[in-house]
Amino acid sequence: MDFLNGGELFYHLRKDQKFSERRACFYAAQLVEAMRCLHQNGIIYRDLKPENVLLDADGYIKITDFGLSKQGMSTVRRTYSYCGTPEYIAPEIIQGIGHDKAADWWSLGAILYEMLCGRPPHYQKNRKQMMYDIVNVPVQMPRHFSGEAKQLLTGLLTRDQSKRLGTAGNSANDILSHPFFRDIDWAALRARQIQAPFKPQVQSKWDTRNFDKMFTNERPVETPDPSVPNTMARKTQFKGFTYENENDGIVGIRASKNAAAAAQ
Template sequence: MGNTCARKPLTDSIPQKRNGSQPENSELRSMTVESENLLNSNAKISKDDFKIIKVIGRGTFGKVFMVKLKENNMVYAMKVLKKEQVASRNLRVKTKAERDILEKIKNPYIVDLHYAFQTEDKLYFVMDFLNGGELDLKPENIILDSDGNLKITDFGLSKQGLDKQNDKSKTYSFCGTPEYLAPEIITGEGHDKASDWWSLGALIYEMLSGRPPHYQKNRKQMMADIVEKRIEMKPYFSVEAKSLLSGLLERDPSKRLGSGEEDALQIKRHPFFAKIDFQKLYDKQIAPPFKPTVSGPEDTRNIDKMFLDETAKDTPAVSNLSPDAKKKNHFDEFTYQGNNGGVEGLKFKKK
């Protein structure tokens, strides 16, 4: 996604006096037109600013579209959630947390939020359009861009404000994909950031072997195995891989690799990652080992045809809520425009 230049502040556009004289009439007219344009640009962004191109995904609460910003033809992914369904499943707080997390996190390997806005019935997240395809694992939440770089998406179940050294800040919610759940989530004893390092271990195990460490179709038994069963280290795992997995898949969260004060630094220093220069990786100075076959930023060949064949239309939400109930369903502080959103002069306040 490219950057665009922001307009100059209004004060910068006012002609200066010439030798103490007032601006000429032509300059005043120009100044007035520019002022009116800037004032008109304070309009709130909405779905009308985007052209829907194709459906690229579908979830429980709505669809994901490939869209173009009409102002400059920039391509984005627009996730649309139905407010009534979010509310009916008590996910209002989690959805707002996802919105806030996406605004705060700026990382080259995490999807960027460019805009967020709402209507009476729906919520809209406008993010990077990534067309390299998803990994062939659970990571439909890990997507490749056109150059082969990974981007993490979907923070709908994320928590904020957890202090890894403070038991009082643990959370007790039971959520997530079963194959990747840490034991302490399953037992309900409370969990913090250390549970994420277990999930990372389960993901790496799957990438090395083809499936998560305790995977089986019987989910109840699978979760019992996660809590009780010894993890099998495959004979073809390297010594470094076995050491890393043993550290990440440690059942005691207080002893788990990455659970201490050093957090991720402890994992980065592990011999398994010895050949990786993490600063160069962050700066995207390391060429990805795989580059997806795409012709350009609008190529959708790596997106499932079951979505692409759907009618590309944001249909009106069918709601049984009363007008008063809809007003209560309003999300405060939801509207957002990123610094590099791409619309010159399009400005609005959080609402």
Template sequence: GIIYRDLKPENIMLNSQGHIKLTDFGLCKESIHDGAVTHTFCGTIEYMAPEILVRSGHNRAVDWWSLGALMYDMLTGSPPFTAENRKKTIDKILKGKLVLPPYLTPDARDLLKKFLKRNPNQRVGGGPGDAADVQKQPFFRHINWEDLLARRLDPPFKPCLQSEEDVSQFDTRFTRQTPVDSPDDAAISESANQAFLGFTYVAPSVLESIKEGFSFQPKVRSPRRLNSSPRTPVRYPGGGSALGWGNQGGYRGGKRGWGIQA
């Protein structure tokens, strides 16, 4: 019943043995079981599913879209839908054609198309079979899933570490910083709250215009789009109160900046 909602390269790390670890669960949502949906507008634009952008209600299918965007990124060097600013990126996600480079294998092309279906009901993994439907795809036919989950497979890359405290694999601009404890969420002063008033507000009319302009069926009229910069994590209030900081300017959700955590 947990959806992650922030799958992207920055949130995928390796442990000392080279096995994958997901980090930053600040945008995850619990108790989203069959039939349940949530409406919070959050994530990193380039990896966000269409149903999050139009706030039509979303479930675990959004993570399979994000996995498709991540897979495309890892195979080609960039996410499938990008542009010079956020509103054009959103427009591409909602209406743009998926362009697959000719060097991709047939199995990779097939899986990417299935992950990046705009209709979540048609997306692989979005049905009752969930992950089992994904595991059966031809792209993964050489994977022994039991061995993978038990970490019996040799990772393709194992970090060379001198000890458990070795941080040489991290950029020195981070390791040279003086550690600072995060503030207690319950103890944020009124003056601190005042400093952030208005930063995450988006006029309902803007969000509604996007929702009205998008459908899983083609429409002639284009949606109005949001003004902003590309590759920026965003989060708009869906409840909750915790303020948090990222590391490169934007909104809570991973790579850049601050926002509001529901």
């Protein structure tokens, strides 16, 4: 797995509070390309949020954590799993009426809104109220949003998934051609020929300054290999006992002196 030393988009968004429209557009364009690629391969991502978007040293982004992704959507019309992160989850997932790739476009709209505003469109500390608002309350567009941004967000945050921007046919051409992205040369973007509007400060390949110290100060713990039996964990269940494998195939467990004494 690659280490991207530019840090999480979430980290930079909390640090700067919100982004300029130019910077938000640069990130959103890459997310459009990422979602389009996944959708063309029959995959819906389902957990698009700033924590899952990482920056490299050049200021370009990559998405990570495919734990909630759904494959095989080229042959399946909808899926009904309840999953995602509350602030960015599409209304059809909350309602349980079935969802498809359109759910990712809703999440893109929620992230773009947050990048421009500093908070997700329906954010509430009370999650139950937030879920209700996502399904029922119209999105309020701040005055400082440009007309193009408002138009794009209105299309992406359309509650009816069949009418949501990006759902027509099997492509996202209606998003790529939207006036909000008028300054994006898509071929140049794919070739990484556009200079990023923001370049993270890094001093080395392994620089961790762009990550929250709450995480980098943690003691690293090796992830256990699920294919290898966790013998140490099992041993704690029989602490004070000795395991013996007899030659005749009989397996016995006898108490050690200390364990026997403790049992008396």
